[in-house]
Amino acid sequence: MKRINNSAIVLSLLIGMMYTNAQERKQLSLDEAVQLGIQNSKSLKIDAAKIEEATADLLEAKNRQLPELKVSASYLYLPMKPNVDIKLPGVSGAGGPEVHQVAFGSANLSVPIYSGGRIKYGIESAKYLVEASKLSTENDKVAIAYNVAQAYNNLFKANQSIKVLEENLTASQKRDETFLKLENNGVIARNDRLKANLQTSNIELQLLEAKNNYNIANINMDLLLGLPETTEIEVDQNYVDESDDVKPVSFYLNEARENRKDLQALDQQRKAAELGTKSAKAENLPSIAFTGGYVAADIPKFLTIYNAVNVGVGVSYNLSNLWKENSSLKQSKAREMQLSATNELLNDNIKLDVNREYQNSDYSKKRITVFEKAAVQANENYRITKNKYDNGLATMTELLDADAAQIAANVGVINAKADAALAYRKLLQTTGTLTIK
Numbered sequence: 001m002k003r004i005n006n007s008a009i010v011l012s013l014l015i016g017m018m019y020t021n022a023q024e025r026k027q028l029s030l031d032e033a034v035q036l037g038i039q040n041s042k043s044l045k046i047d048a049a050k051i052e053e054a055t056a057d058l059l060e061a062k063n064r065q066l067p068e069l070k071v072s073a074s075y076l077y078l079p080m081k082p083n084v085d086i087k088l089p090g091v092s093g094a095g096g097p098e099v100h101q102v103a104f105g106s107a108n109l110s111v112p113i114y115s116g117g118r119i120k121y122g123i124e125s126a127k128y129l130v131e132a133s134k135l136s137t138e139n140d141k142v143a144i145a146y147n148v149a150q151a152y153n154n155l156f157k158a159n160q161s162i163k164v165l166e167e168n169l170t171a172s173q174k175r176d177e178t179f180l181k182l183e184n185n186g187v188i189a190r191n192d193r194l195k196a197n198l199q200t201s202n203i204e205l206q207l208l209e210a211k212n213n214y215n216i217a218n219i220n221m222d223l224l225l226g227l228p229e230t231t232e233i234e235v236d237q238n239y240v241d242e243s244d245d246v247k248p249v250s251f252y253l254n255e256a257r258e259n260r261k262d263l264q265a266l267d268q269q270r271k272a273a274e275l276g277t278k279s280a281k282a283e284n285l286p287s288i289a290f291t292g293g294y295v296a297a298d299i300p301k302f303l304t305i306y307n308a309v310n311v312g313v314g315v316s317y318n319l320s321n322l323w324k325e326n327s328s329l330k331q332s333k334a335r336e337m338q339l340s341a342t343n344e345l346l347n348d349n350i351k352l353d354v355n356r357e358y359q360n361s362d363y364s365k366k367r368i369t370v371f372e373k374a375a376v377q378a379n380e381n382y383r384i385t386k387n388k389y390d391n392g393l394a395t396m397t398e399l400l401d402a403d404a405a406q407i408a409a410n411v412g413v414i415n416a417k418a419d420a421a422l423a424y425r426k427l428l429q430t431t432g433t434l435t436i437k
Helices: 001-021 029-040 040-062 118-184 190-225 236-243 250-261 260-282 327-390 394-430
Strands: 025-028 068-077 099-114 234-236 287-299 305-316
Touching: 025 029, 029 118, 029 190, 040 118, 118 190, 118 234, 118 236, 118 260, 118 394, 190 234, 190 394, 236 394, 250 260, 250 327, 250 394, 260 327, 327 394
Parallel strands: 025 234
Antiparallel strands: 068 099, 099 287, 287 305
């Protein structure tokens, strides 16, 4: 029998170890969570690819100012004797040599001298677009930081609700035990005891819902941070006290004008569009290039050419530009108008966003005071009602209502503090200053 007990203990320990390994616990502060979220963000990987694409476009634009050197060579075999008829005076092709092969080679060099500024404008425009891609990535990082904060906030609220409900469930279960003894001794009616049991069941249901919300919030956090889905995240309890004193709304408006990366990215795009317009105008101008070449040919027993070098200047101009309208110019001007209107709209939206989130942050802080006052009142009300019930001056219904109000008020305080911390971070996001501390 003793051997069986020892085996059972060992088996229990093994099961406990397996469960611990399957459910890894990881304690993270909000800033650590944000850092993980940025490191493992799939959208940022897409942004990185866009930056690489823009950088490749810049390289292509720079390559246009470099010399072009093309080399070609050909070898031809002639299975039949060709008929050669030389038209030069005094020279006859009759009875000429048999030609069965031809070798030909050439090299051509072209160095751009003038292209109306198209090459220069293309390089500068590409630089602006690379910078715009980088700024868009920074803007996405700010958005990711808030998304992680929002998920962290939901996890925090669910975790705190579980703690409050577990405490109240324990107290309610003890009260049920007391009421059962009172019923058995004929002090209270069975109906009153059942009301208390029903209250306990309601708390159990609330606790189940809170745990379900916690599990969903935890999985969401795992996916956002790139962690295994079995990782249980422990949140930092000091998260709700991280917000600073709110400054005047004018301060946040100025911060947004200086720090919003999407606004800066749009500015870079507008500069690129202006250069695109200049480049489109330059299409009506000629192109000038320095040219050079080398030709060599060998036709055995007939013709040999070496050192046929040529240098010169080439001019290219598309005469159809004289009667065709410059569609590229119209498209570029339309693009400038579109970006200008987008810039005005974005500035208006920024003003709206900052003012709205400023009001929400202020409102959230005021809610904390109200909920704390309500919690004090609810706790005192429950204490008084419990005392009156013990002295036969209050009904069971009044006692249970006071208990339910006490739970709701205490949970409300936690949620209000968490919402205020999140509202402050949302305000920082609208100003473009939500970063890792």
